[in-house]
Amino acid sequence: xxxxxxHVALGSxxxxxxxxxxxxxxxxxxxxxxxxxxxxxxxxxERLVSSTDVAVEGxxxxxxxxxxxxxxxxxxxxxxxxxxxxxxxxxxxxVGLVLPARxxxxxxxxxxxxxxxxxxxxxxxxxxxxxxxxELTLAITVLGSARVPVTRSGARxxxxxxxxxxxxxxxxxxxxxxxxxxxxxxxxxxxxAPVARLREAQWLASHGATAMIDISDGLSAExxxxxxxxxxxxxxxxxQVPVGNGIEALKAVASGEEYELLCAAPANLDTADFERRFExxxxxxxxxxxxxxxxVLATLYGNRVDLAxxxxxxxx
Amino acid sequence: xxxxxxHVALGSxxxxxxxxxxxxxxxxxxxxxxxxxxxxxxxxxERLVSSTDVAVEGxxxxxxxxxxxxxxxxxxxxxxxxxxxxxxxxxxxxVGLVLPARxxxxxxxxxxxxxxxxxxxxxxxxxxxxxxxxELTLAITVLGSARVPVTRSGARxxxxxxxxxxxxxxxxxxxxxxxxxxxxxxxxxxxxAPVARLREAQWLASHGATAMIDISDGLSAExxxxxxxxxxxxxxxxxQVPVGNGIEALKAVASGEEYELLCAAPANLDTADFERRFExxxxxxxxxxxxxxxxVLATLYGNRVDLAxxxxxxxx
Numbered sequence: 115x116x117x118x119x120x121h122v123a124l125g126s127x128x129x130x131x132x133x134x135x136x137x138x139x140x141x142x143x144x145x146x147x148x149x150x151x152x153x154x155x156x157x158x159x160e161r162l163v164s165s166t167d168v169a170v171e172g173x174x175x176x177x178x179x180x181x182x183x184x185x186x187x188x189x190x191x192x193x194x195x196x197x198x199x200x201x202x203x204x205x206x207x208x209v210g211l212v213l214p215a216r217x218x219x220x221x222x223x224x225x226x227x228x229x230x231x232x233x234x235x236x237x238x239x240x241x242x243x244x245x246x247x248x249e250l251t252l253a254i255t256v257l258g259s260a261r262v263p264v265t266r267s268g269a270r271x272x273x274x275x276x277x278x279x280x281x282x283x284x285x286x287x288x289x290x291x292x293x294x295x296x297x298x299x300x301x302x303x304x305x306x307a308p309v310a311r312l313r314e315a316q317w318l319a320s321h322g323a324t325a326m327i328d329i330s331d332g333l334s335a336e337x338x339x340x341x342x343x344x345x346x347x348x349x350x351x352x353x354q355v356p357v358g359n360g361i362e363a364l365k366a367v368a369s370g371e372e373y374e375l376l377c378a379a380p381a382n383l384d385t386a387d388f389e390r391r392f393e394x395x396x397x398x399x400x401x402x403x404x405x406x407x408x409x410v411l412a413t414l415y416g417n418r419v420d421l422a423x424x425x426x427x428x429x430x
Numbered sequence: 431x432x433x434x435x436x437h438v439a440l441g442s443x444x445x446x447x448x449x450x451x452x453x454x455x456x457x458x459x460x461x462x463x464x465x466x467x468x469x470x471x472x473x474x475x476e477r478l479v480s481s482t483d484v485a486v487e488g489x490x491x492x493x494x495x496x497x498x499x500x501x502x503x504x505x506x507x508x509x510x511x512x513x514x515x516x517x518x519x520x521x522x523x524x525v526g527l528v529l530p531a532r533x534x535x536x537x538x539x540x541x542x543x544x545x546x547x548x549x550x551x552x553x554x555x556x557x558x559x560x561x562x563x564x565e566l567t568l569a570i571t572v573l574g575s576a577r578v579p580v581t582r583s584g585a586r587x588x589x590x591x592x593x594x595x596x597x598x599x600x601x602x603x604x605x606x607x608x609x610x611x612x613x614x615x616x617x618x619x620x621x622x623a624p625v626a627r628l629r630e631a632q633w634l635a636s637h638g639a640t641a642m643i644d645i646s647d648g649l650s651a652e653x654x655x656x657x658x659x660x661x662x663x664x665x666x667x668x669x670q671v672p673v674g675n676g677i678e679a680l681k682a683v684a685s686g687e688e689y690e691l692l693c694a695a696p697a698n699l700d701t702a703d704f705e706r707r708f709e710x711x712x713x714x715x716x717x718x719x720x721x722x723x724x725x726v727l728a729t730l731y732g733n734r735v736d737l738a739x740x741x742x743x744x745x746x
Contacts, residue, residue, distance in 0.1 A: 122583055123658040123724070127651070148659065149581050150515035150643060151481035151574075156472045164480075164556075165467035166524040166571055170563040199466035208482040210526065210569040240480075243569075247486040253526035253559075253569030255482055258467075265465050267438055327466060335443070342439040343464065408439070 122148030132213070132244055136225045143229035144239040145206075152241035154205050160259040163202035167193035171250040179291060182220035184306050186227030186252060188371075192330065193254035194235050194310035195373040199328040200265065201319035202258035204235045204312065209242035210253030217250050235312055262319070266343035269325035269378035275348060275400040276383060278314050278374045278392075281333060282361035285369025300358050308373045314392050318377050321384070326377040333367040334412070334421035336376050341408045344378070350400035352414040352421075363414070368422040378402055438464030448529070448560055452541045459545035460555040461522075468557035470521050476575040479518035483509035487566040495607055498536035500622050502543030502568060504687075508646065509570035510551050510626035511689040515644040516581070517635035518574035520551045520628065525558035526569030533566050551628055578635070582659035585641035585694035591664060591716040592699060594630050594690045594708075597649060598677035601685025616674050624689045630708050634693050637700070642693040649683040650728070650737035652692050657724040660694070666716035668730045668737075679730070684738040694718055 121137060121144070137144055146152060156162050169189035171177060180188070190207065197204055209228060213221065232238055240257075283304025290297040297305075311328070318326065325344050327336045333355065341348045357366040381398075388396040403411070412421050437453060437460070453460055462468060472478050485505035487493060496504070506523060513520055525544060529537065548554055556573075599620025606613040613621070627644070634642065641660050643652045649671065657664045673682040697714075704712040719727070728737050 122581070123661065127647075149583070150512040151479045151518065151572075151579070153516070153579050153581075154478040154480065156478055162470040162472055162478060162521075162573070163467045164470065164522075164524060164571070164573060166526045166557065166559050166569065168526045168528060168559045168561045168569060170528055170561045172564070173562050196466040200469070202467065205478075206480075208480060208571060210482045210484045210571075212484060212486055212567060241482065243482050243484045245484045245486050246489050247567065248488070248565050249563060251528060251563065251567055251569075253482065253484065253567075253571075255480070255524060255526075255569075255571040256467075257478070257480060257573075263467070263469050265438070265469075267465070331443075345439065 121146065129244055132221065135221055139222050139225035140229050140239060143232055146240055152206060152208065154240065154257065156205065156259045160261050161263055163197060163200045163258045163260055163263050164255065165193060165196035166253060166255045167196060169252045180306055182223035183227035183230065186224040187231045188308060189252035190228050190231035190254050191308050191310050191373060193256045194231065194312065195328040195330065197256050197258040198310045198312045198315040198375060199326050200260060200263040201315040201323070201326060202260040202263055204237035204256060204258045206238055206240035206257045207232055208255040209239055211242065212245050212247035212249065212251035214248055214250055235310060264319050264323050264326040266325055266327050266340055269340060269344035269346050269402050271346065271402050271405050273324055273378035273402040274381045274398050275350065275376065275402065276379055276396055276398050277333070277376045278311050278396055279394045280356040280358050281329070281372055281374065282357040282366030282369050284371045285365055286358065286361050304358070305371070308371065310373055311375050315375060317388060317391065318375065318379065321379065323377040323379045326375055329372040329374045329376055330370060332370045333376065337410045340376065340378070341410050345405060345408050346402050347404045347407060347409050347411065348400060349403050349411045352412055352419060354397060354399045356395050356397050364419065437462065445560055448537065451537055455538050455541035456545050456555060459548055462556055468522060468524065470556065470573065472521065472575045476577050477579055479513060479516045479574045479576055479579050480571065481509060481512035482569060482571045483512060485568045496622055498539035499543035499546065502540040503547040504624060505568035506544050506547035506570050507624050507626050507689060509572045510547065510628065511644040511646065513572050513574040514626045514628045514631040514691060515642050516576060516579040517631045517639070517642060518576040518579055520553035520572060520574045522554055522556035522573045523548055524571040525555055527558065528561050528563035528565065528567035530564055530566055551626060580635050580639050580642040582641055582643050582656055585656060585660035585662050585718050587662065587718050587721050589640055589694035589718040590697045590714050591666065591692065591718065592695055592712055592714050593649070593692045594627050594712055595710045596672040596674050597645070597688055597690065598673040598682030598685050600687045601681055602674065602677055620674070621687070624687065626689055627691045631691055633704060633707065634691065634695065637695065639693040639695045642691055645688040645690045645692055646686060648686045649692065653726045656692065656694070657726050661721060661724050662718050663720045663723060663725050663727065664716060665719050665727045668728055668735060670713060670715045672711050672713050680735065
């Protein structure tokens with residue numbers, strides 16, 4: 115959008131007072147709020163890409179671990195990461211917020227976190243809904259577009275597998291927090307302040323990525339998703355996976371909420387160019403070996419290893 | 431969409447088992463599920479219209495009052511009604527579902543309710559997210575499109591105010607349920623099985639509606655929203671408001687979750703044609719008297735009356 119869109123004047127009532135609180139806090143981070151629905155234009159020749167991501171207190175996060183701004187920033191980042199996984203550019207964000215009374219004082223800070231994640235992605239809040247409820251819940255819908263979205267299902271035999279960044283921080287932070295131990299600053303930053311790899315995804319798509327997924331459930335789980343969707347066999351060399359200092363590779367591949375990207379792409383990607391532009395590594399970690407029978411074969415220095423499954427919020 | 435889009439093959443895990451349960455139940459009611467995000471095409475020359483609506487157990491509904499299918503159908507209908515209010519046609523639905531363990535057995539029936547509301551609107555579930563949590567929560571995002579969406583802010587001096595259907599059923603049902611009294615079949619149907627007025631909205635838009643809103647918080651509240659957004663004064667004749675048998679007009683104007691449409695439009699709409707087509711009344715209930723100072727003047731047989739405010743889920 116080239117110029118700010120005015121908000122619609124709102125009527126009276128407690129819910130609208132809360133919306134007004136959000137809008138005051140958001141300033142330019144929100145646009146065109148207040149009608150029954152938001153209006154957007156999808157760029158010509160582009161397809162609409164949309165995703166909803168739900169973050170629930172006590173399931174996806176523990177209140178004591180984060181500031182309210184971090185809670186909200188993480189929820190929005192998790193949703194934006196799904197746009198990155200499709201190589202889509204964000205068009206707008208809809209915020210479904212269930213706000214318990216005990217979180218009422220934190221509304222300004224929750225708004226700040228939503229705004230910071232939106233701002234980093236160069237997008238805006240365009241609408242949403244607010245409800246009372248027992249548990250803080252953020253249901254974040256992201257709308258984006260791409261000329262050719264990159265799906266999970268396009269990996270082909272002969273492609274190589276690449277991933278962005280270094281893994282293991284969030285898993286390490288979660289283990290330490292659960293045991294009451296100290297967390298390294300790097301792991302903490304990776305856990306509390308993740309970033310959606312939106313620009314990195316554009317680079318990967320423009321360099322021929324055939325299939326892509328974001329690492330939200332852990333690399334091992336995402337490899338299985340990619341293999342299942344592409345109906346392909348994949349071989350991964352675990353020792354190639356870049357990890358944080360002192361973190362074991364076999365633990366790092368089960369670390370969730372990473373929001374790094376895993377993709378299949380032609381061999382010989384210019385990883386040095388990627389690293390210069392984005393200041394994070396792009397690493398070849400394996401390849402697509404065949405098509406027809408989906409599966410993942412993992413080795414560590416040539417020896418076959420079983421990877422731990424990723425995490426699942428219904429199984430904890 | 432002209433032909434069903436295949437779902438992406440899913441990996442393993444409890445969350446994916448639940449998704450598979452939903453997909454089995456939905457059959458053709460869901461399309462293209464399983465990638466990081468859904469892909470849609472907005473028709474050429476049309477604008478994207480989107481809205482998120484949250485329904486929380488204990489806030490928006492009491493479990494004992496409804497079947498699980500009704501709970502889900504109502505939540506999706508409430509969201510679709512926001513597309514109707516913009517005169518948009520649905521393109522797809524994203525379902526954010528927080529499913530407590532005690533609702534696990536009801537997942538099939540919740541899926542049925544989502545499918546029935548989607549089917550009535552001739553649209554599909556295209557994606558979503560599933561989480562554990564303490565309270566059943568449905569965060570429903572609807573995506574639609576329109577060449578010229580009808581907003582709340584276009585009402586002009588001289589326009590007349592029209593509404594679809596008859597009011598008062600949901601309010602009457604809520605009062606009776608709260609007091610443990612019997613509910614009339616008409617009021618119960620209006621409360622438990624509401625319908626989004628999507629086709630009716632197309633008719634109103636094509637007949638010149640200048641501003642439109644759906645009646646989710648009660649007619650009196652929506653009149654105030656419409657007046658505020660259009661910065662216009664409105665006069666309403668309460669005795670003209672069509673109500674269910676035996677329901678007082680002054681109560682009916684505070685009845686929420688009606689999902690009828692209120693619009694401003696030129697005088698002399700062909701209400702008889704509307705009623706023949708849709709088998710519900712279209713009734714002139716007032717007019718836009720001036721612009722500049724927003725407000726609503728209500729009269730009952732010529733005497734000024736104060737309308738009760740609509741309901742607000744934060745104030746109950």
